[in-house]
Amino acid sequence: MRHLVWFRADLRVADNPALYEATADGVKVSAIYIDCLKQWQQHGRSPIQRDFLSRHLQALSTELAALGIPLTVLTIDDSSQTPELLVNWLADHPHDALYANREIGLDERRRDKAVQQRLKELLEIRVFNGDCVFKHGSLTTQSGDMYKVFTPFAKTWLAQLRATGYRLHPVPKAQGSAVTATSIELTGERVSSAAWPVGELAARDRLRLFCESGVYDYGDQRDYPAINGTSSLSPYLALGVISPSQCLAAIEQQLGHLPMSRGEQGFVWLNELIWREFYRHLLVAFPRLSMNRAFKPDTESLQWSQDKAGFEAWCSGHTGFPIVDAAMRCLNATGWMHNRLRMIVASFLTKDLHLSWRQGEDYFMSRLxxxxxxxxxxxxxxAAGTGADAAPYFRVFNPTTQGERFDAEGDFIRQWLPELVEVPTKRIHTPHDWLDNNQPGHDYPKPIVDHKRARLHAIAMFDALKDQSDNIKNNADVQTNKQSELWLAQLDQEPV
Ligand SMILES: Cc1cc2nc3c(=O)[nH]c(=O)nc-3n(C[C@H](O)[C@H](O)[C@H](O)COP(=O)(O)OP(=O)(O)OC[C@H]3O[C@@H](n4cnc5c(N)ncnc54)[C@H](O)[C@@H]3O)c2cc1C
Structure with missing residues (x-):
């Protein structure tokens, strides 16, 4: 008996359901990872994340080798070749069963469906939920639909946690003696991710340190980008180097219990993990979200601007709004951006520049x-007001007052905008007059938009929609619900 574990966005040996189940009963296990550079590029993913992935595959190979499990990295030119690749590989390396944790993007689901159809005669295929505490599709309204609003989803999620708890899968036992780790270097453009330590232990250390100290002040500090007040675990969660259940276990161990309601120590952070699950459950229930489509179908007809110069100024951090520019330059230099800043720059792109959220989404993906x-x-x-439980369309962040509120001293701004280092604190969010008077010849741009007018224009764009949208919205709701039901039914039947 030999089992094959196909690693995807679950690059860990601890709390990995597919790996754990594959190794149960002492069955011999080997592992593969399939790399498709073309799909990586088609999904617009960033060179820094590719570097992080490459380093993590190396770390995973070492961890697995210590358990006696060899990891083979297979490469393909096109994701559609995956079933054939597996058939050929399995002909030379026979296995009795294939184990994997489910991926949720539509392309990945289509690939898995094709694999399942091609391989089902050859070996058993078993699939698990490894990316969420509760399986996609398992938390629904009374009528069986996915929630479209966060708060009732979160209530049901918490009720489920109270009822069943969460499951942690131990690291599997070593199978015989250690094997030699494969040397792994992914091809394609890479930007160094060396600032981020690599491997499961590093991720778990970061989680432990955050729970020991950061979690207590998280509610008060999480909105201030100059403070290191959040966990910085997102790069690890994105590649599955740690699991959300491990996050729950760490917080429970630290506090002695799981915070279950607003006001309890640690709850604000837990709530962010629930947002993560909400978006993942939504993506599965509404395939349109993987297809570049708006969640609210009526917003598809919004007339977004085509202003190329505005987009370039936003991307490079030259809009003349210090908090926006500092945030974008931080993203460009480090591949990371604080959540408050993501909200500010996303609001600015969509509501001040009236550019499509799709442009911002793509740009973020190419850098994060x-x-x-x-x-x-x-x-x-x-942020754009097109999504599930979105910010109300008339709520438009004022980039200047956001800066004043969340970077009051201008520490973050000065860190990323060298041209504003000398500007006194009381002028740091509107530095133009001071610069003109004190540093003539400076090259910091004037604001590229008048925020007050831009805000009114954004509201007018949505107001115009309202008049035409009631019909479209009602029909579309029916459509998306039907789609969601179909999708959930399919999900239950699909092995991979
Ligand atoms: C426009 C925009 C784009 C974003 N793009 C991404 C992205 O590509 N990848 C990504 O992981 N997060 C994204 N986020 C969510 C959030 O900004 C990051 O998860 C967070 O900043 C990561 O920092 P942290 O690990 O210190 O989070 P913490 O505050 O410590 O939160 C813990 C974990 O909860 C999850 N989380 C926190 N906030 C959110 C949220 N609002 N939505 C979903 N999950 C959340 C993340 O996995 C995070 O690591 C985006 C938010 C916005 C507004």
Whole structure:
């Protein structure tokens, strides 16, 4: 008997359901990872995340080798070749069963369906839920639909946690003596991710340290980008180097219990993990989200601007709004951006520049080390007012007052905008007059938009929609619900 574990976005040996189940009963196990550079590029994923992935595959290979499990990395030119690749590989390396944790993007689901159809005669295929505490499709309204609003989803999620708890899968026992780890270097453009330590132990250390100290002040500090007040675990969660259940276990161990309601120590952080699950469950229930489509179908007809110069100024951090520019330059330099800043720059792109959220989503994906479809799409559509439980369309962030509120001293701004280092704190969010008077010849741009007018224009765009949208919306709701039911039914039947 020999089992094959196909690693995907679950690059860990601890709390990995597919790996754990494959090794149960002492069956011999080997592992594969299939790399398709073309699909990586088609999904617009970043060179820094590719570097992080490559380093993590190396780390995974070492961890697995210590357990006596060899990891083989297979490469293909096109994801559609996956079934054939597996058939050929299995002909030379016979196995009795294939184990994997489910991936949720539509392309990955289609690939898995094709694999299942091609391989079902050859070996048993078993699939598990490894990316969420509760399986996609398992938390629904009374009528069996996926929630479209966060709060009732979160209530049901918490009720489920109270009822069943969460499951942690131990690291499997070593199977015989250690094997030699494969040397892994992924091809394609890479940008160094060396600032982020690699491997499961590093991720778990970060989680432990955050729970020991950061979690207590998280509610008060999480909105201030100059403070290191959040966990910085997203790059690890995105590649599955740690699991959400491990996050729950760490917080429970630290506090002695799981915070289950608002006001309890640690709950604000737990709530963010529930947002992560909300977006992942949504992505599965509404395949349109994987297809570049708005969650609210009526917003498809919004007339977004085509302003190329505005987009370039936003991308490079030259809009003349210090908090926006500092955030974008931080993203460009490090591949990471604080959540408050993601909200500010996303609101600015969509509501001040009136550019499509799709452009922002793509740009983020091409730069972020933690880029992942569900949270990125969810965050962008939330900010643009096109998504599930989105910010109300008339709520438009004022980039200047956001800066004043969340970077009051201008520490973050000065860190990323060298041209503003000398500007006194009381002028740091509107530095133009001071610069003109004190540093003539400076090259910091004037604001590229008048925020007040831009805000009114954004509201007018949505107001115009309202008049035409009631019919479209009602029909579309029926459609998406039907689609969601179909999808959930299919999900239950699909082995992979
Ligand atoms: C426009 C926009 C785009 C975003 N793109 C991504 C993305 O590509 N990948 C990504 O992981 N997150 C994304 N987020 C969510 C959030 O900004 C990051 O998860 C967070 O900043 C990561 O920092 P942290 O690990 O310190 O989070 P913490 O505050 O410590 O939170 C813990 C974990 O909870 C999850 N989480 C936190 N906030 C959110 C949220 N709003 N939505 C979903 N999950 C959340 C993340 O996995 C995070 O690591 C985006 C948000 C916005 C507004």
């Amino acid at each position: 080390i933690d880029g992942e479809l569900a949270a990125n799409n969810g965050g962008w559509q939330w």
